[in-house]
Amino acid sequence: MKTVIIKYNAGNVQSVMYALDRLGASYLYTDDEAEIRSADKVIFPGVGEASTAMNYLRRKGLDRLIPSLTQPVLGTCVGMQLMCRYSEENNTTCMGIFDVDVLRFPATPGFKVPHMGWNSIHAYGSPLTAGLPEDAYVYFVHSYAAPVCPFTVASCEYVHPFSAMLHKDNFYAAQFHCEISGEVGQRILSNFLTL
Structure with missing residues (x-):
C-alpha cells in the first residue's frame, strides 16, 4: 500500500511520520x-496559519488537486480547516470540500484561546472511530473550529460544541x-490505513 503525506508549507510532519513508523506503515512525503494521485491513502496534516498555507497550496496547484482525489484522504488540524469552505483566520477562502465555515472561538470568561491540551470527543459516526472508547481523549491545539454540521462524525465541547471530526x-x-493523541490517535490512523 502506498501512503502519501502531502508536502506543503504547514509543518509538524515529523510527528506524523513517527506515528506511521510506529504502525509499521511505509509512506512518501511529497507535493508531486x-x-x-497514485497513492492508496493520502494524509494532509497541518500546523500553522490558514491564509499562508492556502497561498502555498494555490502556488503548487494542490488546492485543485486535493478536492479531486478519489482515494481516502485524511486532513488533520489546519489540514481539516483548509478542507472547509472558509476560515475567519485572515479571511481565507479554503478548498470547500466540506461546506462549512471555520470560526474563531469567541472570547469567553474562563476559557483560554487557543484551545490547547487534552479533551474528550463523542457522538462518533465514522469508520475511523471504530474500537474507540466512549469520550476518548485526544490532543488539540487550535483557535478556530468548524461548528457542528451535517458532516460532523465526532464532536467536542470547548466554549461551545464544535466538530472534532468531519x-x-x-x-x-x-x-x-491524531499523531500525538496516544493510543486513541494511533487507532484512528490505523483505521484510516485499513479503510
Missing part, C-alpha cells in the same frame, strides 16, 4: 501530483492531532 465521501478530517 502524479505521486499523490467526513464526506472519501474525505475524512480531524481537528485534533
